[in-house]
Amino acid sequence: MESGFVALSGKPNVGKSSLVNAILGRKILIVSDKPQTTRNRINVIYTDDNSQIVFVDTPGIHKPLYRLGEYMVKAAVTALKGVDIVLVVVDAKDGIKKPEKFVFEYVNKSGTKAIGVINKIDLVSKTRLLELSRVVEKELENCIGVIKTSAVTGEGIKELLDVIKNHLSEGPQFYPEDMVIDRPFAFMASEIVREKIFQYTYEEVPHSTAVIVEEIKERENNVIYIRANIYVDRNSQKGIIIGHKGSMIKKIGQDARKELEFLTNQKIYLDLHVKVKRNWRDKDFIILNEIGMRDDINQ
Numbered sequence: 001m002e003s004g005f006v007a008l009s010g011k012p013n014v015g016k017s018s019l020v021n022a023i024l025g026r027k028i029l030i031v032s033d034k035p036q037t038t039r040n041r042i043n044v045i046y047t048d049d050n051s052q053i054v055f056v057d058t059p060g061i062h063k064p065l066y067r068l069g070e071y072m073v074k075a076a077v078t079a080l081k082g083v084d085i086v087l088v089v090v091d092a093k094d095g096i097k098k099p100e101k102f103v104f105e106y107v108n109k110s111g112t113k114a115i116g117v118i119n120k121i122d123l124v125s126k127t128r129l130l131e132l133s134r135v136v137e138k139e140l141e142n143c144i145g146v147i148k149t150s151a152v153t154g155e156g157i158k159e160l161l162d163v164i165k166n167h168l169s170e171g172p173q174f175y176p177e178d179m180v181i182d183r184p185f186a187f188m189a190s191e192i193v194r195e196k197i198f199q200y201t202y203e204e205v206p207h208s209t210a211v212i213v214e215e216i217k218e219r220e221n222n223v224i225y226i227r228a229n230i231y232v233d234r235n236s237q238k239g240i241i242i243g244h245k246g247s248m249i250k251k252i253g254q255d256a257r258k259e260l261e262f263l264t265n266q267k268i269y270l271d272l273h274v275k276v277k278r279n280w281r282d283k284d285f286i287i288l289n290e291i292g293m294r295d296d297i298n299q
């Protein structure tokens, strides 16, 4: 069998998680239109008859503002070392500017083989793409190819998968063939709730939120009971998450429940509680630990 580890790197919001979902052909990772959705290092596993690729999705590399941000960048940079290939994803619409160069610098320093991925090609003209390809090829020192993709239309996804496969070498099967993600169900559940918060709230609110699943148990009639706490930074944010007469938390809960039911094929009872923990992103090591931030540094 051919196998290997492939990290995704790039500034926030370029479509790293969407690309992994497109390659797997199903939604595994949460996606939002706001930067810095992905916080942890997550392994997503693609397996077919003769290959296994472990995609290491990482938080976008950016200049950190909070300790949470520092952990996120460290997790992203650590992931670049010790993988076989790194996909350096850029947004075709944004082009190559300072934040992209910041990412290239990290990747070049790691010395890992790199594939440039120009994503969101559905949003730009063909001529612009040619130009971008040339720049990426020039800037990436260990470049083994540049592929143009759209995670939305699926264009270029097969080609990307083929280039990755061509550069894998003989290796073990790292995970069982039916495993697609290396995180427990509680993590998936908290991520799905967090995705809905990212979808429905704005500015600092989504970034000030942590979701921790406190309890999962199977109740009679095959219902899965999930209790989760949503932590926010300030009282005003609690008000926003709860919404007028509870309308927002109801919407978040309903959407998350539907998705969890689709995922598990079972009835879900989702019990959400909003709590205020001032400055948790800087100070609350219990929460940072629970959402896996500190572990990511030690790995």
Ligand SMILES: Nc1nc2c(ncn2[C@@H]2O[C@H](COP(=O)(O)OP(=O)(O)OP(=O)(O)O)[C@@H](O)[C@H]2O)c(=O)[nH]1
Binding pocket: 010, 011, 012, 013, 014, 015, 016, 017, 018, 019, 030, 031, 032, 033, 034, 035, 036, 037, 038, 039, 058, 059, 060, 119, 120, 121, 122, 123, 149, 150, 151, 152, 153
């Ligand atoms: N039009 C278009 N939109 C895309 C494409 N790929 C991703 N998007 C959108 O871009 C946004 C960001 O996508 P994500 O997959 O969350 O990006 P990410 O790089 O994982 O983001 P972070 O988790 O913040 O680092 C979402 O709104 C996606 O729907 C694409 O190929 N075309």
